[in-house]
Amino acid sequence: MNHIYRIIFNRASGVFQVVSELAKGKVKSAKTSAKLTALCMALVSSVALAGESSSTPAPTADNTQNELTDLKAKYEAQQTKIEEQEKKLSVLEKYVGTMPYEKVKDKKGAEIKNPEDVAIGVEAKVDSSGGVAIGYKTYATRNAVAIGNSASTYLVAGYSVAIGYGSVVEKTGGIALGGYETKAKAANSISIGISSMTGERAVQAVSIGESTNALGVYSTALGTHAGAIGDVTMALGYNARAIGDRTIALGTYAKSYNYAGISIGDFALSRGEDTISIGRNSEIEDASDYSIAMGNAAYVGKKRSPASGSILYVDHHTLVANGGTGETGSNRTAGDDYIVTHPEPExxxxxxxxxxxxxxxxxxxxxxxxxxxxxxxxxxxxxxxxxxxxxxxxxxxxxxxxxxxxxxxxxxxxxxxxxxxxxxxxxxxxxxxxxxxxxxxxxxxxxxxxxxxxxxxISEQATKLEINGNKKQMTLLGEAGKKYQELQAEIDPLKKAYEKELQNYADLAELRNTLYDLPKKEVEVKGLETRIKQLKDENQPQAQIDKATKSYETAKNELEKMQEELTALKTKTGIQATSYDEAAKVEIQTKLDETKTKADKAKLDLNKKEQEQNKLVSTWKGTAGSVSVGxxxxxxxxxxxxVAAGTEDTDAVNVAQLKSLAVAGIQFSANDYDEGDSSDEMKAKIIKKHIGGILPIQGKSGTVYGSSNAPAANYSSDNLITFNDNGTLRIGMLKAPTFSSINLGDTTPKALTVDNGGKLNFDGNEVVTKNNFGTIFNELYEFKNGLKTSKEGDKTVVSLDKDSLKNDPSFKGDKGDTGLSAKAQWLADNPGKTETDYAAAIKGEKGDKGEAGKSAKDQWLADNPGKTETDYAAAIKGEKGDKGEAGKSAKDQWLADNPGKTETDYAAAIKGEKGDKGEAGKSAKDQWLADNPGKTETDYAAAIKGEKGDKGEAGKSAKDQWLADNPGKTETDYAAAIKGEKGDKGEAGKSAKDQWLADNPGKTETDYAAAIKGEKGDKGDAGKSAYEIWRDNGNTGKTEQQFVGSLNANTKLKERVDTIENTVHNHSREIQQNRNAIAQVNRDMQKMNKELRAGIAGAIAIGSLYQNTIPGKETISAGVGSFKGQNAVAVGYSRLSDNGRVGVKANLSINSSGDAGAGASIGYTW
The missing domain is CATH 2.150.10 (Alkaline Protease, subunit P, domain 1)
Known part of the structure; x- marks a missing residue:
């Protein structure tokens, strides 16, 4: 209990006494109170003794002795007390320093103004009630405490504390602990540490550490040279700086410059508003508001110059190969697969x-x-x-x-x-x-x-579907398919070479790992072996011994396996190292580098070939994995x-391109369309149809149609038909077309018509037919003067009227020599022979059936190996005569009359059945020569050659003539009529050529060909060309180009159809590509929407996390969030300090899009 001592006069005893009372509300140290008590007691006692003799009135005689006795007793008692106090004082002097009076006699003493004040120390002063000032020149104001040399609290700094040399508190409630001008300049601020300071505005700020500064309202600076400059800031760590308002800088040299910025980690820096920079050397530059940089050397800001090295992998705090620190923009060459896949054992x-x-x-x-x-x-x-x-x-x-x-x-x-x-x-x-x-x-x-x-x-030009049993497979066609297989044959060995080098590298890395792990495993096995022995020596339970034994056996088996692998790896690699020493490291690394070089070379060669192969087939074969959206x-x-419109063969086609194709459509034109004519009239002849539309192509119909360009009176489809001929659209004319009239001729065409009576007229004149021939003939001709007509069946026969001519002298010539007949000549040449003999002579004996003889053509082809029928025809063909009238040969006429028949059929039709062998007869030439003695073969040739007659009218073919002469007969009757009856088998006869050669010894086949070739005839009248006939046949005014166009119509139509099919195919492919691209964009948009919703769900999940509210406790919380079908889960950690003022938390969220978010914060509460 503390007391205040006072000196008072005791009137009862007539002496001065030292008394004490409780020091209410005073707080003093025990040592100080004891020392003051002892000093006061000694001082008062001395004054009491001195004053007792001088101030007490003289006693009476009776009382003198008693008073003296009493006084002596009191003195002795007082002396005893003084001695006790001196002893206590001597003990107190061991703890409280003293100084000679001479050194302080000129100094001012401590000063207080109120009973409740305490001032201890030279010139210590308490200026207001309740203050405590302890120390040299200390100064304390109301209810304030100032302790230490020159420590002071300002007059307005009541309820403050200043402890330490030169510490100063300038405002109410401040605390300054430290020395060397530690200052708390703002109300309720705290400054602890040498030269630490809270600024004039730093209300309720905290500055702890040497030379720390907390200058903003509610700011906190903790750590040597830490500075919390802005309002509501926190700087924790050596030289940490929280400069902007509401910023946090946590870590050595961490700095936060702008509003609400957070920097956590050594040298972490944030300059933008609401930015978070976490990690050593992390940095966020200006103009990067709301950015986050997390991780060692993470950076947000403008691009910098690359660092001098390339980042390989995170190794302690070194990020680049040369030991420097990587910067943004560094040449970040990621560690190659060799290093990453096979890192060093350590x-x-x-x-x-x-x-x-x-x-x-x-x-x-x-x-x-x-x-x-x-x-x-x-x-x-x-x-x-x-x-x-x-x-x-x-x-x-x-x-x-x-x-x-x-x-x-x-x-x-x-x-x-x-x-x-x-x-x-x-x-x-x-x-x-x-x-x-x-x-x-x-x-x-x-x-x-x-x-x-x-x-x-679809065109099967590049690929084709091949079916082999139940197996279906697309194959590459043509040169590309062949080249692809050739390249594959080159790629296979390159791939094997690359894989071999990769395996060699893996073996070397595994050897390195085994050499590193083996000694550790040996130590483990030895330790387990020792442990088993120890357990046995200590008589531990058998269960412990068994467990240790099992571990030992497992480790031993692993060791033996590693030793076996080491032996095998030594054999594979050729390296015989036994330990992972420096020499082994160098040897293995050297070989690793060599193998890596080989592998890189092999990979480069492989890639080149694969790229060449890919470029060859990339349009029709995927060279990377396929994309599936379903x-x-x-x-x-x-x-x-x-999807945007594609341009390349491998681009997607969108619907707009398909619509454009549909609008472009397909155009058709007829024979009368002229591409060179750009007039509207010509353009109107074009028929245009949309893709997918129907172009009616019709032939025979029940109605006659027409238009302004094609009047119904001139055009009809009744004679045309169209049909699908195995995928080809055919347009044909009926075999029996019907025409109202036919115009023949060019400049002055004549019309061939049929009148109502059924008569065929040409240019108004009746045309001669079989039915009207007799009537017309009788009207035009009269037979007399030696001619007569007679009826033989249905025929009118014109013959000579012998009776009328018999006596007509004008028909009689000079009488010539009587000629001998062949029989008479024979009889004359064969005296004694009879007519019967003659008949027998000219009749050959019936011979055996002869071998089938060859035709002249077959015989010629047999004699001329390698020659063709065309050569034969050329050989027997005479020189080209002048152009005659266009006429058909019998064969052509027969083929035209017998559609579907061939030349072979024609040859069979006109060839009679082979008769039996007849008597050998003379050829016409022999018979002529026999009948004309002295004549030569030249005479014979001249004799059989008629004089060139005047140009006759176009004659009928043999068949037409025969049919005209035999009304009612058919073509079949004609074929039968010209076929001879089968005769007896005759002797094998010679061909005309053989007979001629036999009759002309020394002659050649060339001579024979020349002999049978007629002389070149006179030039015939000019015949009409095919174009002229076409022009005269209803195409007056048409050009030769139009005629060619009409001939090529079917070919052009097919070409156009092919072009259309190719166009449709190309557009179909573009459509599919567009669909694919459209689907990809759709997926991207869906993905974006999903990510946005998932991000919102992540924010909701983090915002829902529970945060610790109990000081000194830690909380781990989990939260979920959902937004428009997307979900997220978040986990968090939070903690409050023991005093509840400092709180930290960290959060992590993962959403349903697979994205992760993280956040961290720290807070200080006043």
Whole structure:
């Protein structure tokens, strides 16, 4: 209990006494109070003794002795007390320093103005009630405490505390603890540390640490040279600076310049508003408001010059190969597959992150986030519950997602990418093994189409569907298919060479790992062996010994297996190192570098060939994995929207292009269309139809049609027919067409008509027919003067009237010599022979049936091997005469009258049956020569050659003449009439050529050909050309070009149809490409909408996280969010300091689009 001591006069005893009272509201140290008490007691006691003799009145005689006795007792008692106090004072002097009076006699003493004040120390002063000033020249104001040399609280700084040399509090409630001008200039601010300061505006600010500054309202600066400059800021860490209002800088040299910026980490820097920069050397530049940079050396801002090295992989704090720190814009050459797949033994699990219950990061630089998530492929990322990234550089995001192969990516619940470089995007999407580079987009999409699939070419010019049993396969055709196979034969060995070098590299890396792991495994085995011995020595339970033994046996088996592998690897690699020492490192690394060079060379050669092969077939065969937006098995399909028009063969075609094709349509024209004529009248002759429209092409119909260009009176379709001839549109004319009239002739055509009476007229004159011939003949001709007519059946026979001519001297010539007949001549030459003998002589004996003789043509072809019928025809053909009238040969006439018959049929028709062999007779020439003695073969040839007559009228063919002479007879009757009866088999006769050669010894076949060739006849009248006949036949005024066009009409139509089919095919292909592109854009838009909604769901999930509100406690919370069908899950961590003033929290969200978001914050509460 503290007391205040006072000196008072005791009137009862007549002496001065020292008394005490409780010091209410005073707070003093025990040592100080004891020392003051002792000093006051000694001082008062001395004054009491001195004053007792001088101030007390003289006693009476009776009382003197008693008073003296009493006084002596009191003195002795007082002396005892003084001695006790001196002892206490000597003890107090051990703890409280003293100074000789001479040194302080000129100094001012401590000063207080109120009973409740305390001032201790030279020139210590309390200026207002309740103050405490302890120390040299300390100054305390109302209810304030100032302790320390020159410590002071200003007059207006009541209820403040200033402790330490030169510490100053300028405003109410401030605290300044430290020294060397520690200052708390604002109300209720706290400044702790040498030279620390809270500024004049820094109400309720906190500045802790040497040379710290908290200058803004509610600001906090914690750490040497930390500065919280703006209002409501926080700077924690050495030289941390929170400059802008509401900024946070946490970490050594961390700086936040602008409003609400956050910088966490050594040298972290944020300059924009509402920015967050987390991580060592992370930085956000100006004009980057609302940006976030998280990670070591993360950067947001304008591009900088590249660093001097290339980033390979995260190794401690070094990011680039030369040991420097990477900057934005660095040449970020990602570590090649060799380094990433086979890192050094010391770094096999380096740089990996695993966050979540049971999360596992097995490989090099892997990230696994989420409950039981596993990232086992080097540089792989797995985010989600039960998600796995197994391949090199693989990425798996979502619940139960698996990325199986290298470079594969899978996003969405239960999606899986089972092929290399494949992408599965969407819930339940799947890509089958072997579909390398394949893509599956959209929920429930499935892709199982590999690179071997070839596209369908409707024209079958580039590809064709081949069916072999139940197997259907598209194959490449032509030169491209052949070249493709040739390139594949070159690629296969290159691929094997590359794979061999990769395996060599893997063996070397495994050798390095084994050499590194083997000593550790040996130590493990030895330790387990020692542990078993120790347990046995300590008589531990058998269960512990068995467990240790099992571990020992397992480790020993692993050691033996590693030793076997090491032996095998030494054999494969040729390296015989026994330990992972420096020499082995150098040897293995050298060989790794050599193998890498070989592998790179092999890969480059392989890539060149593969690129050449890809360019060859890329239009008709996918050179990367296919893209699926649905599932053929389950019938899931999608439309593709928002596709722009394509330009290249491999671009997509959109619906607009198809509509354009439909508008362009197809144009048709008839024979009368002239491309060179651009008049409207000519354009009107074009028929235009839209794609998909119908062009009626009709032949015979029940009505006659016409138009202004084709009047009904002149045109009719009754004689035309159209039909589908196995895919070809045929336009033909009836075999028996009907015409109202036929015009013949060119400049002055004549009309061939039939009148109502059924008469055929030409130019108004009746045409002679079989039926009217007799009538017309009788009207035109009269037979007399030696001619007469008679009837023989249906025929009128004209003959000589012998009776009328018999006596007509004008018909009698000079009487000539009596000539001998052949019989008379024979009889004359054969005296004694009779007519019977003559008959027998000229009649040959019936011989055996002879061999079938060859025709002149067959005999000629047999004698001239290699020659054709055309050659034969040329050989027997005479020189070309002048152009005669156009006439048909008997053969041509017969073929025209017998449609469908061939020349062989004609030859058979006119050939009589082979008769029996007749008597050998003389040829016409022999008979003539025999009848004309002295004559030569030349005379014979001249004799049988008639004089050239005047040009006769066009004669009828033999068949026509015969039919005209035999009314009622048919062509069949004619064929039978000209066929001879079958005769007896005759002797084999010679051909005309053989007979001629036999009769002309020394002559050649050439001579024979010349002999039978007639002399060149006189030039005949000019015949009409095919064009002239066509022009005269109802085409007056038409040109030869139009005539050619009419002949080519069918050919042109077919060409146009082919062109149309090709155009339709091309447009169909473009349509399909457009559909594909439209579907892709649709998927992209859906993906964007989904990501936006998923992002909002993520924000809702983070906003829903529960935050800790209990000081000293930590909270882990989980939240979910949903927005328009998209969902998100978030986890968070929060903690409040023990005093409840400082709080931190960190949050992470993952949404249904596979995107992750993170956030962190720290807060200080006053």
């Amino acid at each position: 770094k096999r699990q380096k740089g990996s992150i695993a966050i979540g219950l049971g999360a596992k990061g097995y490989g090099f630089q892997t990230i696994a986030i989420g409950g039981t998530a596993e990232a086992s492929g080097s540089n792989s990322l797995a985010i989600g519950i039960g998600t796995e990234s197994r391949g090199l550089y693989s990425l798996a995001v979502g619940d139960q997602v698996v990325a199986y192969k290298d470079y594969s990516s899978a996003f969405g619940h239960f999606s899986s990418a089972r092929a290399e470089k494949s992408l599965a995007l969407g819930a339940n999407t799947e890509i089958n093994e072997g579909v390398n580079g394949g893509v599956a987009l959209g929920s429930d999409s499935f892709n199982n189409r590999d690179l071997a699939t070839i596209g369908y070419d 599932n053929e098995i389950t019938g899931i399909t999608r439309q593709i929207t928002g």
